[in-house]
Amino acid sequence: MISFPVQFTINGELYHWHYILETLAFIIGIRVYYYLKKKVKDPISDENRLWIMLGAMLGALIGSRLIAILETPNELGHITFMTLYSSKTIAGGLLGGLFGVEIIKKFIGVKIASGDLYVIPILVALFIGRIGCFLMGIDEPTFGIKTNFFMGMDLGDGIKRHPVALYEMIYLVLLFIIFQAIKSKKLLNGDRFKLFMVLYFLYRFLIEFIKPYQSLFLNLSSIHWSAIFIFLYYYKFIIRLMTQILLTNKQTYG
Incomplete structure (x- = not known):
């Protein structure tokens, strides 16, 4: 039986x-990216790739903290530098990274989609990172509300809760399988990244309802609104994807 939070000891601490x-998530994610990059003919130069990665990292740094502090609007009046530094959320990081990449691409004149190469590295990094979140128990705000669901766990406060980080790990494995299954499919450049963003933020939108979140606006949290923004940002892709699925089903079943 796991006792949360799971910790290790060094010199009694x-x-x-x-x-x-x-x-490790960051290091391994980068290594997976460079491994995969060697296998494809990248239409974007190495120099521009570095600029794009810089834009993604800076955007993620800002976005992860901005969305995180908006997760607790009741505490906005008591923000300190340490609070801002320690507050992070993956959803905000992805959203900020998206903005950072698009801004950098405008400056360096890159007009083609650049995200497909990052999908698998992001999935790998997210999975490793979520192991850490899971082991933190209630010391990390990735736990769910009280539940009688068979997967409910005592995450350190004596209450049987939804292990949200564990749910995400399972979901990430499913996404990895999906993207491995479609890696040989002929898709438009950029569609894999768009699909990843839509599917990941769909999960984050739904799972937020079984977390003890604070309402930012209209009884929805900052994560909810981040997901809604992504759906609106990629609405043309979503419509095109749904149209393709409907046409495929119609051809299959007549």
């Missing part, structure tokens, strides 16, 4: 695994 796994 307890430390969370989360910080180690968060660093």
Whole structure:
């Protein structure tokens, strides 16, 4: 039986695994990216790729903290530098990274989609990072509300809760399988990244309802609104995707 939070000891001091796994997620994600990059003919130059990655990292740094502090609007009047520094959310990181990439691409004149190469590395990094979140129990705000669901777990406060981080790990494995299954499919450049963003934010929108979130506006949290923004941002892709699915079903079943 796991006792949360799961920690290790150095010189009598307890430390969370989360910080180690968060660093590993970044390192391994980068290594997976360069491994996959060697296998494809990249239409974007190495120099421009570096600029794009810089834009993604800076955007993610800002976005992850902005959306995170908006997750607790009741505490906006008590924000300190340490609060801002320690507050992070993956949804905000992806949203900020998207903005950062688009801004950098405008400056360097890159007009083609650049995200497909990042899908698998992001999935791998997210999975490793979520292991750390899961091991943190209630010390990390990735736990769910009280539940009698068979997967409910005591995450450190004696209450049986939805293990939201564990749910996400399972979902990420499913996404990995999906993207491996379609890797040989002929899709428009950029469609894989768009599909990843839509599917990931769909999950985040739905799972937020079983988390103890604070309402930002209209009884929806900052994560909800981030997901809604992504759906609107990619609405043309979503319509095109749904049209293709309907046409395929019609051809299959007559």
